[in-house]
Every structure is written in C-alpha cells, then in structure tokens.
Amino acid sequence: MSTVLRYLFFICIVKPLVLIGLGLNVYNRQRLPSKGPAIIVANHNSHLDTLVLITLFPLKLLKNIRPVGAADYFLRNRFLSWFALKIIGIIPIYREVCPGTKKNPLTHISAALERGDILIFYPEGTRGQPEKLQSFKTGIAHIAKRHPQVPIVPVFIHGLGKVLPKGEALLVPFICDVVVGEHIRWEGSKEAFMNKLSSTMKELAFKISFPAWE
Amino acid sequence: MRPELASPNVLWTLGSILFLLALATVSKKIVQRINPRIDLSLPAHYINTWWIIVIPLALAIATSKGLSILLFAFVSFMALKEFFSIIPIRRTDRRVLFWAYLTIPIQYYWIAKNWFEMFVIFIPVIVFLILPVRVILIGNISGLVKTTGVIQWGLMTTVFGISHLAYLLVLPPKYNPNGGGAGFVLYLILLNQLNDIAHAISGKAIGHLSVFPNLRSQKTYEGLVFATSLTVFLSLLLSQLLTPLTHIESVLAGLVIGLGGVIGDAIMSGLKQDLGIKQNNTNEQMYTRILDNMDSLMYTAPLFFYFLKIT
Numbered sequence: 001m002s003t004v005l006r007y008l009f010f011i012c013i014v015k016p017l018v019l020i021g022l023g024l025n026v027y028n029r030q031r032l033p034s035k036g037p038a039i040i041v042a043n044h045n046s047h048l049d050t051l052v053l054i055t056l057f058p059l060k061l062l063k064n065i066r067p068v069g070a071a072d073y074f075l076r077n078r079f080l081s082w083f084a085l086k087i088i089g090i091i092p093i094y095r096e097v098c099p100g101t102k103k104n105p106l107t108h109i110s111a112a113l114e115r116g117d118i119l120i121f122y123p124e125g126t127r128g129q130p131e132k133l134q135s136f137k138t139g140i141a142h143i144a145k146r147h148p149q150v151p152i153v154p155v156f157i158h159g160l161g162k163v164l165p166k167g168e169a170l171l172v173p174f175i176c177d178v179v180v181g182e183h184i185r186w187e188g189s190k191e192a193f194m195n196k197l198s199s200t201m202k203e204l205a206f207k208i209s210f211p212a213w214e
Numbered sequence: 215m216r217p218e219l220a221s222p223n224v225l226w227t228l229g230s231i232l233f234l235l236a237l238a239t240v241s242k243k244i245v246q247r248i249n250p251r252i253d254l255s256l257p258a259h260y261i262n263t264w265w266i267i268v269i270p271l272a273l274a275i276a277t278s279k280g281l282s283i284l285l286f287a288f289v290s291f292m293a294l295k296e297f298f299s300i301i302p303i304r305r306t307d308r309r310v311l312f313w314a315y316l317t318i319p320i321q322y323y324w325i326a327k328n329w330f331e332m333f334v335i336f337i338p339v340i341v342f343l344i345l346p347v348r349v350i351l352i353g354n355i356s357g358l359v360k361t362t363g364v365i366q367w368g369l370m371t372t373v374f375g376i377s378h379l380a381y382l383l384v385l386p387p388k389y390n391p392n393g394g395g396a397g398f399v400l401y402l403i404l405l406n407q408l409n410d411i412a413h414a415i416s417g418k419a420i421g422h423l424s425v426f427p428n429l430r431s432q433k434t435y436e437g438l439v440f441a442t443s444l445t446v447f448l449s450l451l452l453s454q455l456l457t458p459l460t461h462i463e464s465v466l467a468g469l470v471i472g473l474g475g476v477i478g479d480a481i482m483s484g485l486k487q488d489l490g491i492k493q494n495n496t497n498e499q500m501y502t503r504i505l506d507n508m509d510s511l512m513y514t515a516p517l518f519f520y521f522l523k524i525t
Binding site for chain 2: 022023130159173174
C-alpha cells in the first residue's frame with residue numbers, strides 16, 4: 001500500500017513540481033550511478049534537496065534510493081515518521097549517540113549498501129543557512145572506510161535554498177542547478193578523504209555562476 | 215465539433231507550417247545522412263524552436279478558448295521563472311516574488327472575462343503601485359528601488375507582454391473576418407520568428423556595420439535593411455490571408471513587428487550581458503530558453519496589439 005503511495009507521490013506530485021514548477025539545470029548527468037550500491041553526497045539547504053535528487057534517477061530505481069535523515073527530526077511524530085520512512089524512504093540515523101549504548105549508528109546504512117541501495121547523504125548534517133556551504137561532518141568518512149568499494153558521487157545543488165529555505169513554508173519557484181562530480185573513493189585516511197570531498201564540492205560550486213543573493 | 219478559434223484560413227496556414235516543418239526536418243536528416251560533416255546546428259536550432267512553438271499553438275487553437283489562455287499563462291510563468299532565476303535578488307524579496315507570480319493568474323483572468331480596461335491597467339498601474347508596498351512592509355529599504363524596478367520590468371515583459379498574445383487569440387471573430395483572433399496571433403508569430411531568422415542569417419552573411427556596437431549581438435545595418443524589407447514583404451502576403459489589414463496598414467504592421475523585434479532582442483541581449491550570462495544554445499545552459507526565443511515577441515506583441523487598436 002505505502003509502496004503504491006510512494007510511486008504515486010513521486011510521479012504525480014514530486015516530478016511535476018521539480019521539473020515544471022521549478023526546473024532543473026543538470027550538469028554531467030551521465031556521472032550519476034545507474035545502479036547501486038552508491039552514495040550520493042550533497043550539500044543541504046532545503047527539504048526539497050532530497051526530492052530533487054530522487055527525481056534525477058529513473059523511476060525504476062526509486063525502490064533502491066534511500067535518503068539518510070536525522071531520526072530526532074524525522075521521527076518526531078507519528079505522521080512525519082510514517083511519511084519519512086514509507087513515502088520518502090529514509091534511513092533514520094541517530095545524530096547523538098548515547099554514551100551507554102554499544103550500537104553502531106551506521107548499521108542500517110551498511111545493511112542498505114550491502115543490499116545494493118543508492119544512499120543520499122548530507123555531510124553538513126543540517127540544512128543550515130540558505131545557500132551557504134558548511135563544514136562537513138566526518139560520518140561519511142566512516143561509511144567510506146567501511147565500504148571502500150562503493151562509489152561516492154558528490155553532487156552540488158544550488159537554488160533550492162532560495163525556493164524553500166529552512167524555517168519557511170512559502171515556496172517560491174526558481175530554476176535550480178545540479179552539478180554532478182566524478183566518483184571518489186576512500187583515500188586511506190579520514191583526513192585525506194574529507195579534504196578530497198570538500199575540495200571536490202567547492203570545485204563543483206565554482207562550475208556554475210549564479211546571481212547574487214544577499 | 216468545430217474549433218471555436220479556428221477559421222479555414224488559420225487551419226490552412228497551420229497545416230502549411232506543419233507540412234513545411236516536417237519537410238525541413240526530413241531534409242535536414244537526409245542532408246546529414248549524405249554529408250555528416252555539414253554544420254546544421256543553426257537550422258536544427260530553428261527547426262526545433264518552431265516545433266516547440268507550433269505544436270502547442272496548434273493544439274490551443276484547435277481546442278478551446280480556455281485552454282489557449284492557460285497555455286499562454288503557462289508560457290508567462292516559465293518566462294518569469296527564468297527571469298527571476300537570472301537576476302540578483304535580496305533574501306527578503308522572496309515574498310515579493312511570490313506576489314509577482316500571483317499576477318499571472320489574475321492578468322489571464324481579465325482575458326478570460328474579456329475585461330479590457332483591467333487587462334491594460336493591471337500590471338502597469340495596479341501592480342506598479344502595490345508591489346513596492348509589499349517591499350516596504352517587509353522593511354528592507356536598502357535596495358528598494360532596484361528590487362521594485364527589476365521585478366516590474368520582468369512583469370511588464372513576461373506577463374504583460376506575452377498576455378497580449380492570449381488577448382489577441384480570443385478576440386471575437388468580428389474584429390477579423392479573415393482569420394479571427396488566431397489569425398492575428400499566427401500572423402504576428404510568423405512574422406516575428408521569420409524576422410529573427412532573417413537577422414540571424416543576414417547578420418552573418420552580409421553584415422558589417424553593427425547597429426549596437428556595445429552589445430554582443432549580431433544585428434547589422436545591412437541585416438536590418440534585408441530583414442525588415444523581407445518582413446514587410448511577408449506581411450503584405452500574409453495579411454491578405456490572416457488579417458483584415460489594408461495594404462498600407464500591413465506595410466506599417468510589418469515595420470512595427472520588424473523594428474520592434476530588433477529592439478526587444480537588443481534589450482534582452484543587453485540585460486543578459488549586464489548580468490554576465492553567456493548567450494549560447496548549448497544543452498547545458500537551459501536557463502533562458504523561453505526568454506531567448508521570445509525576447510522579441512515580448513516587445514512586438516503589445517506593439518502590434520495597440521497598433522491594431524488604433525488602426
């Protein structure tokens with residue numbers, strides 16, 4: 001039942017909203033993975049980021065696409081958690097690990113990668129200030145180290161922070177840019193990997209020229 | 215069921231355009247098959263653009279008045295969105311831009327109701343007075359003039375300008391026994407697009423003296439003379455088929471459409487140059503697809519409309 005709703009939601013609401021209501025300008029679309037396992041790493045400015053990234057993939061991959069979202073935010077009430085888990089298909093991640101528990105917060109992520117899913121991951125951890133890139137948290141490095149064979153695809157998104165920034169409910173249409181980068185993999189050390197990731201992201205942001213938004 | 219907007223002349227014209235387009239598409243394929251090294255990117259670009267213009271237009275004309283109005287409202291929306299995506303704006307202007315989008319359904323509602331006075335004054339007067347109020351209510355005063363000016367400019371071209379095509383399209387047949395409102399629209403779009411093509415070809419082939427030396431546009435005096443005369447000539451031919459204009463009136467209409475198109479094109483090029491946007495037709499930059507192809511039409515539509523009004 002919820003699978004049907006998920007497809008209906010993406011076909012009838014998300015695709016028209018993203019492709020006609022907003023409009024996308026995709027650079028290097030051919031670099032997107034055509035099958036899992038893979039991790040899409042993107043900057044995060046708006047709830048729409050996830051919908052846009054899912055729209056980039058063909059519908060037949062929809063069942064394999066799993067955005068990683070904060071459990072404390074998306075599971076905070078029953079309706080939201082049903083919507084996040086069943087319709088968007090998130091993998092909940094617990095941002096604050098309780099000191100007493102031994103449970104690894106990345107277990108579900110590893111399981112999904114072993115199933116061959118395509119994960120969407122926001123290393124900034126939160127949407128933050130609109131259209132500003134924040135420093136990356138190192139969770140992604142742990143995942144990369146555990147799964148060195150999984151390609152990590154950096155994607156830079158611009159414009160959605162203007163369309164629907166954090167704390168706003170009013171959606172204002174703009175055409176958005178999506179720049180897909182070359183695959184990167186685990187580099188041997190956490191530091192090297194994180195440097196590689198942030199420098200790639202900055203290069204991607206540099207590729208497009210966008211109007212001022214002060 | 216007979217379509218409410220189509221007269222026999224309009225259907226014949228549409229049919230001929232579709233036939234010529236199909237012919238052009240097939241011959242392009244054949245030329246490419248015979249000699250793959252010939253560069254056909256310019257003709258291919260125009261053929262594609264024409265398909266994109268003609269198919270929705272034909273559908274709108276062949277179905278109903280309501281659908282035609284919706285079609286042009288949609289074109290206005292896409293054009294305004296492109297415009298808002300390339301201009302610099304302030305964070306606090308999001309709500310003002312949202313209001314600006316809301317003018318589209320209202321402006322096209324006047325058309326559906328045939329309320330001519332509101333159609334004419336809504337954007338140039340009412341919106342012009344109200345939008346700055348929204349900016350002042352938000353309270354970010356520094357940059358007020360720039361913001362309101364830019365937004366009003368976008369609304370005048372993409373909403374007010376384009377909506378004249380829709381108003382023409384739904385004009386009652388008594389104004390144009392030859393082709394009805396659809397006849398005017400077809401006449402205007404055909405001349406406008408052919409004028410653009412004539413400029414693109416002649417600017418490259420015979421042009422030397424640039425009309426706008428400070429613009430990166432290819433408009434030349436030689437091209438201007440060639441394209442304008444061609445447009446006036448075509449205007450004389452087409453006006454017999456599609457409009458009630460006399461010979462003198464169609465010469466004037468040809469001049470209005472030809473010269474107005476050049477001005478619209480030049481101003482839009484200037485805008486893009488000012489904003490630092492490259493003018494190219496690559497697949498990667500699709501920001502200004504509608505603005506690029508309709509820049510001249512956004513100027514000629516109101517010009518031609520009021521030209522008809524006073525003749």
